[in-house]
Amino acid sequence: MTSRAICSTALLFFALTGTAVAQQAPAPAAPAAAAPAMAPASPVVLANSCASCHGVDGKGFAGTKVPAINGRPAQELSTIMKSFKADQVTVTIMNRLAKGYTDAEIDSLAGYFAAIR
Secondary structure (H helix, E strand, C coil): CCHHHHHHHHHHHHHHHHHHHHCCCCCCCCCCCCCCCCCCCCHHHHHCCCHHHHCCCCCCCCCCCCCCCCCCCHHHHHHHHHHHHCCCCCCCCHHHHHCCCCHHHHHHHHHHHHHCC
C-alpha cells in the first residue's frame, strides 16, 4: 500500500468517525428542581367562592332553594361535596364547582362552615 493510499484511508477514517462523534446526542440536561408546593388556601379564602350562593356565613338567602350550610356536621358537608365532585349528584351547578377543589380543600371548607353557628 502506498503512502498516498494510507493517508487517504486515514483521512477517510477520521472524517467518518468525526462525523459520527458530532452526530451523537448531547448529554441529557439535569432534571429541573421540583417546584415548591403551594401552601393550601385558608378556608376563609376558599369560602369566598361559596358566598354568592350560600352567603358569607353559609346561612343562605331567604326565598331561595339554596340550602344553608352553616352549622351542619363537617363530615356531612364533606361527603356531600365529594359526591358532587364525583358526579354522583348532578342536579345543581355544585358538581362542576366541586371539581375545582382538592379533597383536602373540601374537608377544610366543611370544617369552616360546620363551625359557623
